[in-house]
Amino acid sequence: MSENNVVSRYTTAARINHWITAASLILLALSGMALFHPSLFFLTNLFGGGQMTRAIHPWIGVVLFVSFLGLFFRFFALNLWNRDDTVWMKNLGAVINDREEGMPELGKYNAGQKLVFWGQSILILLLFCSGIVLWDVYFADYTTIDQKRLSAVVHALCAIGAILIWIVHVYAAIWVKGTLSAMTRGSVSGGWAWKHHRKWFRQEVGKP
Amino acid sequence: MATLQSLDIRRRSASTEAPPQIRQQGLEVAKLIDVSKCIGCKACQAACLEWNDLKQEIGYTDGTYNNPTDLTPASWTVMRFTEYEHGDDLEWLIRKDGCMHCDDPGCLKACPAPGAIVQYTNGIVDFVSENCIGCGYCVKGCPFNIPRISKADHKAYKCTLCSDRVSVGQAPACAKACPTQAIYFGSKQDMIVHAEHRITDLKSRGFKNAGLYNPPGVGGTHVMYVLHHADKPSLYAGLPDDPKISPMVGLWKGILKPISLAAIAFAGVFGFLHYITKGPNEVSEADQRKGDELAADQTKPRGHS
Numbered sequence: 001m002s003e004n005n006v007v008s009r010y011t012t013a014a015r016i017n018h019w020i021t022a023a024s025l026i027l028l029a030l031s032g033m034a035l036f037h038p039s040l041f042f043l044t045n046l047f048g049g050g051q052m053t054r055a056i057h058p059w060i061g062v063v064l065f066v067s068f069l070g071l072f073f074r075f076f077a078l079n080l081w082n083r084d085d086t087v088w089m090k091n092l093g094a095v096i097n098d099r100e101e102g103m104p105e106l107g108k109y110n111a112g113q114k115l116v117f118w119g120q121s122i123l124i125l126l127l128f129c130s131g132i133v134l135w136d137v138y139f140a141d142y143t144t145i146d147q148k149r150l151s152a153v154v155h156a157l158c159a160i161g162a163i164l165i166w167i168v169h170v171y172a173a174i175w176v177k178g179t180l181s182a183m184t185r186g187s188v189s190g191g192w193a194w195k196h197h198r199k200w201f202r203q204e205v206g207k208p
Numbered sequence: 209m210a211t212l213q214s215l216d217i218r219r220r221s222a223s224t225e226a227p228p229q230i231r232q233q234g235l236e237v238a239k240l241i242d243v244s245k246c247i248g249c250k251a252c253q254a255a256c257l258e259w260n261d262l263k264q265e266i267g268y269t270d271g272t273y274n275n276p277t278d279l280t281p282a283s284w285t286v287m288r289f290t291e292y293e294h295g296d297d298l299e300w301l302i303r304k305d306g307c308m309h310c311d312d313p314g315c316l317k318a319c320p321a322p323g324a325i326v327q328y329t330n331g332i333v334d335f336v337s338e339n340c341i342g343c344g345y346c347v348k349g350c351p352f353n354i355p356r357i358s359k360a361d362h363k364a365y366k367c368t369l370c371s372d373r374v375s376v377g378q379a380p381a382c383a384k385a386c387p388t389q390a391i392y393f394g395s396k397q398d399m400i401v402h403a404e405h406r407i408t409d410l411k412s413r414g415f416k417n418a419g420l421y422n423p424p425g426v427g428g429t430h431v432m433y434v435l436h437h438a439d440k441p442s443l444y445a446g447l448p449d450d451p452k453i454s455p456m457v458g459l460w461k462g463i464l465k466p467i468s469l470a471a472i473a474f475a476g477v478f479g480f481l482h483y484i485t486k487g488p489n490e491v492s493e494a495d496q497r498k499g500d501e502l503a504a505d506q507t508k509p510r511g512h513s
Binding site (some may be wrong): 006007024035036037038039041044049050051053054055085096097098119134136137145146148149150152153156157162164167168169171174175177178189191192193194199202205208 | 209222223228250320321322339341343344345347348353357362454456457459460464465468469471472475476479482483486487488489490491492495496497498500501502503505
């Protein structure tokens with residue numbers, strides 16, 4: 001593999017934005033799971049105890065929300081659904097078996113990546129809204145107890161959804177070799193771009 | 209309030225260990241509040257503040273006798289006054305509000321902090337404040353809207369049924385202070401028997417719907433009311449007619465917990481199995497060559513941008 005033939009995929013700002021989001025999402029998952037299931041309450045020790053976990057969790061949520069908003073505006077145009085995505089989804093079985101021959105050439109994101117993007121966009125919005133309702137220190141007086149109960153269920157469901165999507169996202173990066181450098185170095189190999197995002201690759205090459 | 213001897217704990221919040229069961233089933237206690245005998249003097253409120261060494265901030269009157277107007281982190285019991293008009297008749301209904309000490313406590317079920325809420329074998333539900341993390345889940349779990357979170361220390365507070373007094377054979381402070389003996393305390397069985405006498409008496413005085421409030425939706429309570437209108441508990445400042453732990457809380461604290469952990473574990477295991485059966489998705493030599501050729505055509509400078 002020639003070291004020189006790399007294709008730029010993410011700017012430094014985009015990578016920093018991504019890793020702030022990643023770190024806050026992991027911290028939120030750990031602190032949230034600690035308060036969700038008694039068997040995981042021991043995770044509160046990572047945050048300085050139960051009271052500290054309860055106090056810190058919503059603030060990390062604010063960081064995640066703002067940070068994800070940055071990612072959203074950076075990437076949403078590239079994540080709009082098109083006909084090729086529908087074809088890709090219909091061949092999902094072939095994709096997870098690493099048989100991508102004959103699939104349409106893809107832009108910067110495949111349908112799976114787009115679903116991760118939109119899934120997290122919707123879930124993080126719901127998590128933020130329901131989280132505000134549950135943030136008793138500042139917002140206890142603005143909602144009824146029934147609204148708080150509903151928010152607790154919505155918050156838990158969306159959090160599990162977001163964690164599951166996160167697992168898919170991380171696993172895809174582990175499984176598809178050559179992906180991680182996009183977020184660590186900002187670039188991918190020509191071979192990777194050719195195999196996975198050929199249409200995007202051609203556009204990048206064609207740019208003056 | 210610190211916990212009683214640990215042998216007397218029936219349930220402990222957010223704990224999976226089995227409670228100690230070596231002792232005989234303890235005597236269940238109950239407080240019986242006879243609303244028909246209450247004169248609204250608030251001696252119970254004063255006794256509660258005094259015994260528990262609490263200070264209620266001076267507030268503002270809302271033009272009624274409700275003072276303070278709601279339960280607070282310091283006021284664990286308040287008298288709620290209702291003017292019930294029917295026909296030409298006016299009844300002044302006065303209900304001493306506070307924790308009902310449910311046999312099936314929603315607060316305990318919702319609590320995520322191990323040991324922050326316990327239920328003793330005598331039926332008293334107690335908040336162990338040192339373990340409380342101030343999340344407010346007990347507020348969502350409670351069908352009676354009782355726990356209050358302090359703005360000072362972000363901990364939840366409510367009536368302890370004077371568990372410290374009861375543990376040494378004393379009646380709760382409110383029961384001790386009541387001048388009309390509208391508050392009784394004893395074994396739950398005795399309190400039910402006593403309530404029957406009072407209900408018979410009330411019925412003979414024309415309150416044909418008099419009855420005992422010991423709602424089965426929460427497994428019965430260890431604070432019970434004798435009501436002259438037991439057919440309409442909500443007359444008494446919104447006492448729930450049929451209190452139950454909200455199905456939302458049941459979902460959140462019940463089925464959702466194991467299903468969520470199972471789903472996360474399944475996703476992890478699926479990924480692992482996929483990797484060891486399908487192997488990594490690698491770029492072939494042919495793809496690499498084609499990629500390199502195309503990249504070589506790149507008209508702009510290569511590398512990071």
